[in-house]
Amino acid sequence: MDRSVERKTGGTQENMQETGIPLTGFKECDIRGEFRSEVNEALAYRLGRAFGSVAKERRMVLGGDFRTSTPALVGPLKRGLAESGMVVYDLGQVSTPAYYFARRKLGIRPGIMVTASHSPSAYNGFKPILGELPITPEELEELKEIALREDFRSDLGRIERVDIRSDYIQSLVERFAGLRGRAPKVVFDCGNGATGWVIRDVLDALEIDATVLFPEPDGRFPNRSPDIAGPEDLARLQDEVRRSGAALGAGFDGDGDRVGFVDEEGRRIPSDLLIAWLARELLKRFPGETVVYDLKLSRVVPETVERNGGKAIVQKSGHTFIKRTVLETNALLGGEYTGHLFYKELEGGDDGLFSSLLVCALLAERRTPFSECFKDLPRYYSTPDLRIPYAGEKEALIQEAIDRARTDGARLLLIDGVKAEYEEGWGLMRASVTEPALTFRFEGKTKLDMLHVARRFLSGMGELEEKVWNRILRYASLTAEEEGKENILPEGATTDV
Structure with a gap:
């Protein structure tokens, strides 16, 4: 195996001589990245070997989406699975829902879907599942460690083609x-x-x-x-x-x-x-x-x-x-x-x-x-998901936000970053698991309530506060009366965005 391949991480090139496979594609619960630099044939093969080494059920379902790089990944993935003793039910190129349907129809829980979902065309990836429930971060970490150690089970498996489309x-x-005869246009x-x-x-x-x-x-x-x-x-x-x-x-x-x-x-x-x-x-x-x-x-x-x-x-x-x-x-x-x-x-x-x-x-x-x-549902004023590029230490920033919101009397939800709930609305800050970024969202009973929540939540975040505010104001344009009311905007934020 050629261990001199290089991988791209951000704007730098890192030598893969020690690992032989790219690692930056491993996310919290799937593997996804740019084809060749972060997801490649060597990784596909070793993932197949690792999956076949830990799967308790010896049958699995394999599908791939219609990205141009999918066939290049499916081939070595199948080979790795078969060399680790798996019986592979190969669906060919399908939609992810058809792959889920096939697992239900065939009564087989383990599987891998080769896809990068909604990511750009240059990307691809793998969504593995070892049983009935979606894979956990711990299970994915185990697959990665086995792939790195090349501590594989070896056995003779086989590949069976399955056409699931008509079903x-x-x-x-x-x-x-x-x-029939009733559907809207x-x-x-x-x-x-x-x-x-x-x-x-x-x-x-x-x-x-x-x-x-x-x-x-x-x-x-x-x-x-x-x-x-x-x-x-x-x-x-x-x-x-x-x-x-x-x-x-x-x-x-x-x-x-x-x-x-x-x-x-x-x-x-x-x-x-x-x-x-x-x-x-x-x-x-x-x-x-x-x-x-x-x-x-x-x-x-x-x-x-x-x-x-x-x-x-x-x-x-x-x-x-x-x-x-x-x-x-x-x-x-x-x-x-x-x-x-x-x-x-x-x-x-x-x-x-x-x-x-x-x-x-x-x-x-x-x-x-x-x-x-x-029309009869309750209405709130919400921002979209605001993604702010940030390559620094995210956990420390989130902890500071938690401390400030707690001091401010907010009710805190801490299952993913921090969601601070106030009487007039809520603010959310969390780390993205797919890119070096922080994501924010704010909601209020009215637009002004949302802006009040944002000011309370973002206060003290320095340069980041200004960046988030300028993103908020792309979506929440203010009238002159609103802009002046109660001095709602912090210093540095501008409506000229």
Whole structure:
């Protein structure tokens, strides 16, 4: 094995002579990074060997998304798995929801999905799972250590090809058969991601009147970002909904497990409102059930759940943590700020196409404009997720924020960074697990309440305080009267952004 490969970390090159594999792609609960420099064939092979060395069940499911680098990673990954004695059920290139479906259908829990989800086209990665529950940071660390030591089990495994496509399509068609002849006019944006692999067949079978943008899977993502969270990511979808007079639009991320919605006017539906509405509608059918929600979400979510007789459980941000809690609590629904929606019906699975068809079905029952669905929900004024690049020591800054908020009398939630809750709203600060950055979010009963919360929470953070304020004011433009009221802005913050 060539141990002179170099890896890229930030703007520097670090020699990999000692380890032989890049390590910067290892995150808290998955492996993800730039292809070649952070995720490569050598890592894929050793991950396969390590996975096969620790997996208790000797069968596993393997899938890969449609990125151009996926075949280059799947080959050595399969070889490593087989050399460690695994029976590999190879799905080929599929969407992540189809991979989850295959694990349920085949009754096999261990698996690896080769994907970088919503990351740019130059990235790829691995999502391993060793059992029924999502992988833990400790389990991933064990895989890394075994891969580094090359302390592998050796046995003779085999690879079996499985075509799951028709079964997956049929499962969606049967589940939403009631949409035939009743579905609202809808626009879907696949963004050249994995959902396009099946969407036409599902829509044709359900006789849904739909426009589909960018359905051809293309791992270069030539028409838009594979992400759906940014303000411009679904701009083409918004324009097409307005142009066509559709009742709603749904856009999917690169591997198909996340979805974002727009209403009949082409306006983005905030994930907070969507999750609160879904929880209310599902609790009507399944009263008293549990809903798990991301701590980044608005107060509208737990308030709506509890008002409708459900039990709301907050969890730290991250697909793995929300999904694990959904499974452990047998929750009806789980929701994450970034667009992941988890369902008991899917054994904790998240599936963007399933979610979009469910929303269509609920809307068909109401026969009202999509925007009307949210009008009777409580309203708060919230910033988006504010990501501030920061390469320094994050934990010390977070601890200082905790100490100040405690002194200020806030109620603290410390499951992921610090969330400080005040009477008029809340502020959140946490470390990003995917990049050198800190993330912030603020909410108030009104815009001025939100700004008061931000001032209390950010006070004393120095240069970082100014950076966050300038990001806040990109989204919360102030009138002259508001800007002068109670001297709301701290020194250094400006509305000229």
